Every structure is written in structure tokens, then in C-alpha cells.
Amino acid sequence: MKSNMTRRNFLAGTGGVAAGITALGATPSKVFAGENTVKIGFLAALTGDAAGWGLPGLYGVEIWAEQVNAAGGIEMGGDKYRVEIISYDDEFDAIKATVGAKKLIFEDEVSIVLMLGITPVQAVKDFMTRNKMIVTTLVPTDISADAPYLFALSEVHPFYNVTAVDWIGRNMPNIKTAAIATQNDELGLSSQATYRAAFEVAGIEVIEENLFGFEVTDFAPVVSKLIAANPDVITWDTAYPDYVNLLTEQAYLQGYKGTIVNCTLDQYEHILGKTSKDFMEGFLWQFPDLDDPIMQGGDTHFDNAAAFYKTYSERYPGAWTAVSWEYAASLEMWKTAVGKAGTFDPPTVSDALRGLSPVPHAFGDAEWWGESFFGINSAALGKWPVVQMQNGKAVIVEMGDVRAWMDKHGDVLIKHFKALGVPTSA
């Protein structure tokens, strides 16, 4: 059959589609004409290598905004304000983050900027401070005394990693040796220092470590080397989500029989499909599904956690990750501070945030912490769950107390931070 598609027709059609998509992208997703609106900036990677820790967070923030708006919006000074999320893809790039920060602050006039951390945060940190803008990061090693408006509200990576190792130390006394593998970057190194400290405190000897570069695409040798040391427990530390998948799959293929403990296990249904339910049984990590019974009320502070999880899972099947709820959880805390401050003015809300005691963290009451490590108390540190794979489902087995661990063993952690060159003011 002869095609009627000429080059001109093809171009015209493609051009039409392109124009349509562009127009779609240029159209604001939400318009609240005649209503009070508060704008929230989302400046994180939505494309590229780090998108796995940005895009799922944007989905979560949009669902949070829908829930808040459905409940009438945020109340402030007797008025209700609807929430509008404005995102900018920083591509995990310093230059894009710089451009995006200016757009969000000067053009969109947002009241808070949610960021992932590390490179983009380091790039805009001074600019945000000069403009007195509240910024949240998921990486507390970003915070420093010269950035008073930068907060680690919902995540205290890598410190919470101690809770799973602590749980292993108390519940699995047969585990005596450990091996660590992760990518050689700031996330990997700070997490490696934390696992080293946690294993030391738990009386577990680290017998093998492997820091691999971003050029590594074949993880078989990495895993072989670890398994050859015959460790009782392996950790992929804070490897990027794709790496965790590939490393775990390799451990399965190479017949590893021991325990695996890790920071994250994003989209675990996918990993279950690549390995087996038996192999994954007992896998320990740090990020729960929000429909877990422990997350419903009690000491936790994430409104409608189960409804949030349900909506998320229905709208984005199989996309639940460590960050799906975290940016939204930061907004929950910010909303509380706005209520106290009676304004959206960032410096005033920042003061109100610092005045929260206890800090209403998603996993329970927390306190401001960080001075001993970073010279400023800008991280909300409290409890953090230990999550275990049980019959193909994430289950919280314990709410570990990160704060108590840090108070008792902080010096051990500082020792390992310094040994690996992780920045700390201690």
C-alpha cells in the first residue's frame, strides 16, 4: 500500500503536534482566578540521572496540594489560601538550578522552595540566603551556619541509616561481618561513613568495601568481590535507585544467601519481579509505604497518610519511592509554621519553624539538630522507621530513635565522617 505521507505532510503534522504540546506546556496547570493563592516552588531534577529523586516527589507534592485545596486550602489570618505548585526542572545541574531559583523567587514569587540537595543546593545556597528564602533539602550535609533559611525538614540522610543496623545488632546476633558497596559521590560517602559507624557500634566488622564510579555499568564484578569476602550482611549504602536494582539483581543471580540492608528500595515491586519473593524476604531498608498501620495517627504527623498513599499508588502505579512523600512532608511542617507565624513571609515563617518544639515530623516528634555536625540546628531529627520486606510488602518493624543514637554515638560518626572527608564543622 502506497503511503500518502509526503515530507511536507509529515512536517506539517509534526509541527502541529509540536505546537500543541508546547502550548500545553505553556499553559498553567492550575488557575485560581479571584482566589487567594500561595505559591510553592519545586526546584529539583525532573529529567536526567537524578530524576528518580525529583519527579516522584513532584507527584507527591501535587497530590498534597490537591488534598489541602480540597480541604479549603491553608488558613492564614482568617483567610483561606489555595496552594499552587510551580516546578522547575534543575536537571541536577548548578547552572539550571541558578536560573530556576531566580525564576521561582523573582517571577513566580513563591513562599518556599523545595529542593533535592547537593549540587543544585550548593549552587543556589548563597543566593537563597541573600533573598531570605526558605529552602528545604533532603540532604542535611547541605546545611551550614551561613545558610539560616536552609532546612532539612523531612529527611536526615544519612543519619537515619543507623536505625536499621541498630535493629540488626539487637535482633540478629549471628551477624558479625558486613560489606559495603556504593557509588563514589557525596551521597555514597556520607552514607558509607554512617554505615561504618553503625556497624562499629553494633559490633559488626566491615570486611569489604567497594566505591564504584559512575562509569560502571556492569555490577557483576562489584557484587562478586563483596560476596567473595563472605559477609553476613551486605549494604548498597545510598546507591542511586537504578544501582540498587542492578546490585540486588546481581546478588540474587550470584546466589547470595545473607541479609541485605539498604537506605532505599524504590519501586520494590519491580525488584521483586526481577528476583524472587523468597530472596527479598527480610530485606531491610528505611522508607515505608505510607499505608503502614504505624503511619496512621499515633505519634506520626502526616495527615491522611493512607489516603495520600492510595491516591499516589492509583495515579502512578509502581512509582512509589523514598521521596514520594518527603517533599510533601516538608510542606506539612511548613504549613504548621505558617499557622504559627500568621504569614507566608519566608523569614517570619523561618523563625516560626525554628520555634517549633517538638518539631512535628512525619515519623513523630523531632527536635532541631545539627550544630555539632554543621554548626547550625536546621535538621529535624527524631524517629525513623526500620522497614522490612515481609511476604512481598514493606512493613515497619520498629520506629528507631535516631536522636538517641546520635546523642550516644555521635563521636563515632564524626570519626568516620572525617576519615572519609565528608564535610562537617565538628
Place this chain on the structure above:
Amino acid sequence: MFSRAGRNSAGIAVLLAVVCILPFIVRPYQLDFLIFMFINIILVVSYRLIAITGEFSLSHAVIMGVGGYASALLTLHLPISAWISMPLGGVAAALIAYILSFPLFRMKGFYFLIGSFAAAEAIRLCWVQFINPFGGYRGLRQIPVLEIDLGDFLYIDLGAPVPYYFFALIVGLIFLVIMYRIEHSRFGFVFHAVHHKDMLAQSVGVNARRYRTIAFVTGGFFAGIAGAMVAHYITAINPGLFGLKQMLFILVWVLVGGLGSFAGPILGVVVLSIIDESIRGLNELRPAFYGLILIITMLFLPDGLVSLPDKVMQGVNWLRKREDGDAPNRE
């Protein structure tokens, strides 16, 4: 009627007038976008200077980073003004390019390409591994901005967007003129000769390797200055800024714009940057859409965007002829 030269001069004058007015009418973040576009223009034109000798390097982004790191470290650790450190950053980048040229120009074609990538990775990994002085993955922060400080008489903080816009514009224009003159000098003709008629040029006594080295070092100098301009504007740099991703963007800008003419890479940067920014609202769909545009461009404009006016004129002429009934059927 105006002559072609007259029309070109008038066009350049109008363009200059527009770019001088732009900072006062665009929004702050768009100003940043334009600043980085000017810096990228320097980068791609300096890359073309190397590419016209026939070798495609994958080290240009890292050479740019050498300039950025050198200038940043000088101002952070020594009492040196950024006005001095920036050209020194360019010199450092040229020096590294010169050192790299010894092993790299023993290779040609695909081997040169891979060799340049390996050399670049070695340098980038040094920035990652040696936390002191390079700051590791975290990089360097609080890099001093450019200032014009004449005491009570005059003070301009060039870290602010509008002054830096004009600084980047002026530096960019000067560099473009210099690179244009180089390409149209005897050196430039030899650069083209060693690309297109390598053996012939050598047979008449031209040392092809020497000229490739000159192009590589000269391009490296301008790239190094571009890196220093980034460092002293955003005041924070890290190895990720000068990685393979940036290098791929340089290649895409140059190839899509059109390597065959001086204006091609500039057009590539301008058009693709504007497209990329205007479709940012598409979020995760953006790379697919951007990729589609690249594929269409490569399919229908193999000589780059710079060939678009000629293609349009050809199309118009063909339509005119068809209306007159003497055009062959194109389908």
C-alpha cells in the same frame, strides 16, 4: 537598493541594539538564561575552532572546567582579583590543552575521540578525588564575583545580572571577533586545509600536527575563559558542571547548528537553548520532545540550522517554478 555588505551591517546593528535593550525588558531569570547563552556561544565557537582541523574532541567541557577551577582557586586562596584570575584560568586551560595535545595528537579520528574522552575523565576524576583543593563532588563555593571598585568614584558589582549580562556580551563579542579573524587568517586557512586536504597540506610543508595543536590550545584558552565566567557568576562550581552531559550538549549545538559555517554553532546554541527552555513546562516529556526536534533537524537539515534560509529559498523557488509549470515533481 542596499548591497549585501550593507544589509549585513544593518542587520548586525539592529541585532546589537536589541541585545543592548533586552536586559531592561526581560525578566531576571531570562537574563540569567541569556548570560549562560552568551557563555555557551563562546564555548561552541571555540570548539568549532578545533573541529575545523578535522578532529572532534570530547575534552572541551573539561578544558572549560580547568579554566573555571583555576580561576576560582586563585581567587579563593590568593589575594588575586577575578579580573586577573579569569585570563589566568584561560591560560591554565590552554596549558592543560597543550600538555594533552602530546598524547592526543598521536591519534586520529575515532582514537582521538576516545583518547580525548579518557583524558577529560582523568582530569574530572582528579577534581572528584582530591577534595583538597578541588572540593570533591561538592566542588567549590563562595567564589568571588567580579567587581569594578574605583573607591568613591565608581563601584559596580558585576555579580548582579544586568552588569554581568553586559560583561558577558562584551567579552563574547570580542572573543567572537578574535575567533572569526583567526579562522579567516592564514592560520585559519591552514586549519581547514589540514582537515580537508591533510596529505596535500603536508606535502607542501605544512606540519598538520602543529596546526592542530595550535587550534586545540587556542580553543582551550577561550573555553577556559568561558569556564571562569561561569565560576565567577554562579559562585559555585563542581565536576558535574563540566561532565559528559555538557560535552554532549556542545556537540549537539555545533552539529545541529551547522559545523560548516562560523554562524552555525551560534545558531545552534541560540535556537536549541530557547527551545529547551520554552518546553521546560513539559517536565519528564521534555527530553523526548527535544530529541524529536534534533532528529527532525538532522533528517531535513543535514548541514545544520544555518542552511535553513537556503532550503527555504530553494523551496520558494521551486514553488514559483511549479506555478509557472516548469518544475519537476518532488514527490
